Amino acid sequence: MVRIRRGAWTAALLAVTVTGSLMTGCTSGGGRADDGRGRTPSPSDTGNGLSNAGSVLAVKIDNVPEARPQTGLDAADVVYAEQVEGGLSRLMAIFASTLPKAVGPVRSARESDLEVLRQFHEPTLAFSGAQRRLLPLIDSAPLNPEPPGKVSDAWYRGAGKAAPHNLYLRPQRLVGSAPGDTALTTGFRFGAAPAGGTPETSRTVRFPSARFTFTWSADRDRWLVAMDGTPTVTTDGTSVAPATVVIQYVKVRTSKYHDVLGNNTPYTESVGSGTAKVLRDGRSYDANWTRPEAADGTRFTTPDGAPMNFAKGQVWVVFAKA
Numbered sequence: 001m002v003r004i005r006r007g008a009w010t011a012a013l014l015a016v017t018v019t020g021s022l023m024t025g026c027t028s029g030g031g032r033a034d035d036g037r038g039r040t041p042s043p044s045d046t047g048n049g050l051s052n053a054g055s056v057l058a059v060k061i062d063n064v065p066e067a068r069p070q071t072g073l074d075a076a077d078v079v080y081a082e083q084v085e086g087g088l089s090r091l092m093a094i095f096a097s098t099l100p101k102a103v104g105p106v107r108s109a110r111e112s113d114l115e116v117l118r119q120f121h122e123p124t125l126a127f128s129g130a131q132r133r134l135l136p137l138i139d140s141a142p143l144n145p146e147p148p149g150k151v152s153d154a155w156y157r158g159a160g161k162a163a164p165h166n167l168y169l170r171p172q173r174l175v176g177s178a179p180g181d182t183a184l185t186t187g188f189r190f191g192a193a194p195a196g197g198t199p200e201t202s203r204t205v206r207f208p209s210a211r212f213t214f215t216w217s218a219d220r221d222r223w224l225v226a227m228d229g230t231p232t233v234t235t236d237g238t239s240v241a242p243a244t245v246v247i248q249y250v251k252v253r254t255s256k257y258h259d260v261l262g263n264n265t266p267y268t269e270s271v272g273s274g275t276a277k278v279l280r281d282g283r284s285y286d287a288n289w290t291r292p293e294a295a296d297g298t299r300f301t302t303p304d305g306a307p308m309n310f311a312k313g314q315v316w317v318v319f320a321k322a
Helices: 006-015 111-117 133-142 172-176
Strands: 057-061 078-083 089-095 124-126 144-147 155-157 167-169 201-205 210-217 222-227 244-258 264-269 272-280 282-292 300-301 315-321
Touching: 057 111, 057 172, 078 111, 078 264, 111 133, 111 172, 124 172, 133 244, 201 244
Parallel strands: 057 124, 078 315, 124 144, 244 315
Antiparallel strands: 057 089, 078 089, 155 167, 201 210, 210 222, 244 264, 244 272, 272 282, 282 300
8 A cells, every 4th residue: 555755745835724613612623625526535545434544543542531531432442641731631442452432532642642643553543632732743744633623524512521521533434444463563572470570459540630540440450540549431331440550650841732721741751761550450560671772562561570561451641650
C-alpha cells in the first residue's frame, strides 16, 4: 500500500475550520479537501474510505465527571492515563485486538500523545481537535490524524451529555477492521508472574485534580478501576477491569502550550528510563522501565534485570510524576 507524506497537507490542515453541529464544543481541528464522494482522503487511503490497515487505532477519551460513563473503553488493549491542564487527566485508548461499535466521548490531543504513539507503525489517532499551534506537529508526525469531518459518517453526537462531552466515534467506519495484537509494538511482555511481589488489594494514583484507584477482584482476576472515587463502568454497565496496571514514574514538565484559560499543558516524557509499580494477580511488583528512543517500545524489568511479564488482558499505564 502506498503511503503519502502528510507534510504536503499542512497548509490545508491549518486553513480548514470545521463548523456545524458536529464540531460544537470541540477545539480546533484539521481537515482536508473533499474527494468528491462526500469524504476526505487520508494520507494512507486505500480507496475504500478506510484510513489504516495493520495499524492500531488510538482514541483520545474524555474522563471528567461530565463525560462519564464512557463507551467502548473496556475493549481497548491498552489505556494510557496522562495529566493535562489544571491537574486533570485524560485517557488515550489503543485498539488492536477488537473494535467496539462506538468509542467516546472523544476529546482533543496533546503534544505528549505524539511521543507515546511513536512506538506504533503509523497509528491512526482519532481526536476532536487540538491547540492550533500543535496542529502542524500532529500533521508532520508519523501517524494518520483523524479529526471529525474527514470521514463524516464515522462521527456522531450522542444524547444525554452536553457538548463537548458527547462526541463519539464509530471505529469500523474509520479503520475497517482490527489489525490484531501483532500491531501492539509496545514492548510489553506477557507471561507468568515473576517471583516475589507484595500482596496488594488497592492502589491509588493521584494527579493534582484527579485520582485513579485500582482494586483487586479475586473473583474476576482483574483490577477494578475507579476514577475520582467513582467506579468506572461503560455505558452498557460493564466494569472496566484491566489484568495489569502499570504506574510508570516519569518526568512531567511544562510545555509551550496553554489552554484557552491560560493553564499550561503538561508534557509527559515517555522516552527515557525510570521506575514503575506493576500490579498483577493481586500483587505489586517493583520494576524499572526503559525506552531509549521514541520509536522503541517500553521495556519493563524486575530489579534484578529479568523481564517483567504482564498478565494477559487489558493493560492500564498511568503516567505518574516521578
